Amino acid sequence: MANWTHxxxxxxxxxxxxxxxxxxxxxxxxxxxxxxxxxxxxxxTGAAMLVLALLVATLGPALGLVPISILQVTIGMxxxxxxxxxxREAILRSAGVIAAQDEATVFAKATxxxxxxxxxxxxxxxTAAIATTFEAVMLEGLEVVFIVIAIGSVGNTLIxxxxxxxxxxxxxxxVGFALYRPLARVPANLLKFTVGVLVSAFAIFWLGxxxxxxxPGKDAAILGxxxxxxxxxxxxxxxxxxxxxxxxxxxxxxx
Amino acid sequence: xxxxxxxxKNLIGIFVEDGTLAxxxxxxxxxxxxxxxxxxxxxxxxxxxxxAGCVAxxxxxVVRAGRRx
Numbered sequence: 001m002a003n004w005t006h007x008x009x010x011x012x013x014x015x016x017x018x019x020x021x022x023x024x025x026x027x028x029x030x031x032x033x034x035x036x037x038x039x040x041x042x043x044x045t046g047a048a049m050l051v052l053a054l055l056v057a058t059l060g061p062a063l064g065l066v067p068i069s070i071l072q073v074t075i076g077m078x079x080x081x082x083x084x085x086x087x088r089e090a091i092l093r094s095a096g097v098i099a100a101q102d103e104a105t106v107f108a109k110a111t112x113x114x115x116x117x118x119x120x121x122x123x124x125x126x127t128a129a130i131a132t133t134f135e136a137v138m139l140e141g142l143e144v145v146f147i148v149i150a151i152g153s154v155g156n157t158l159i160x161x162x163x164x165x166x167x168x169x170x171x172x173x174x175v176g177f178a179l180y181r182p183l184a185r186v187p188a189n190l191l192k193f194t195v196g197v198l199v200s201a202f203a204i205f206w207l208g209x210x211x212x213x214x215x216p217g218k219d220a221a222i223l224g225x226x227x228x229x230x231x232x233x234x235x236x237x238x239x240x241x242x243x244x245x246x247x248x249x250x251x252x253x254x255x
Numbered sequence: 256x257x258x259x260x261x262x263x264k265n266l267i268g269i270f271v272e273d274g275t276l277a278x279x280x281x282x283x284x285x286x287x288x289x290x291x292x293x294x295x296x297x298x299x300x301x302x303x304x305x306x307a308g309c310v311a312x313x314x315x316x317v318v319r320a321g322r323r324x
Binding site: 073077078080081082084085087088089091092095097138139142143146200204205207208211212213214215216221225228229232236239240241243244 | 265266269270271272273276277280281284287288291292298299301302303305306309310312313314316317318320321322324
């Protein structure tokens with residue numbers, strides 16, 4: 001039986017990850033729809049969504065049959081790699097080491113490329129456009145599906161996590177098609193930072209549990225890990241900004 | 256064949272962006288799993304040690320990436 005220290009962060013992580021990945025997928029869907037027509041855009045999106053839904057429906061319950069300690073260690077390790085990758089990227093973006101992703105620029109590049117490919121060609125079945133939307137939705141959706149399945153199966157929160165992810169996806173679709181442009185104002189890095197913290201916290205907690213370690217405060221320790229990870233990530237961002245602005249010994253000797 | 260390779264690369268890409276970070280985290284979890292049960296320390300510290308190591312690896316990685324630019 002799941003408790004609220006698991007359900008709350010699990011739903012938030014699934015919702016925010018889905019929000020971020022849906023915004024990124026929407027940019028490609030809008031680009032394809034605008035330049036190549038909405039039929040191939042919707043066919044590609046629908047096919048990818050169907051595959052993703054099947055993955056959740058089959059893998060989620062199947063993982064529930066694996067012994068919990070094995071699941072905690074294996075899924076915990078994968079979640080740790082995933083969460084730390086997102087957290088690393090968010091820290092480096094916040095510190096200005098990596099350029100922030102701009103959905104408006106991505107959209108402009110995609111429409112130019114798709115428009116150039118289409119010039120002078122009349123097609124009834126646009127395989128390239130369908131494949132482009134399918135790949136974009138699959139690529140972004142796989143991350144969400146992984147979070148939903150991983151967090152859902154180990155924390156026994158598959159249904160709440162799925163609902164959280166689905167709500168975010170529908171929300172992005174409604175807003176995106178109402179505005180009819182990419183959602184460039186979404187604070188993508190803040191979302192990545194938050195998901196990175198939540199997923200890493202789950203991963204570390206479950207890895208510890210799976211290895212038979214004890215946590216002070218039992219399940220409540222996950223909230224402590226989240227708070228400490230936020231503090232560490234904020235501190236690391238400042239440290240990276242400071243160390244990146246200082247000249248290295250080699251550069252210093254040249255001036 | 257191309258689709259399988261691309262899908263596999265995308266799957267790996269979900270978990271690994273910086274190889275050093277991924278390897279160090281796996282090695283650290285392995286060390287903690289093998290060594291801590293054999294070390295005569297209060298077991299209530301085991302989780303905290305696992306957590307501290309992961310945090311140290313992350314900080315070292317981002318600082319190094321920041322210096323590289």
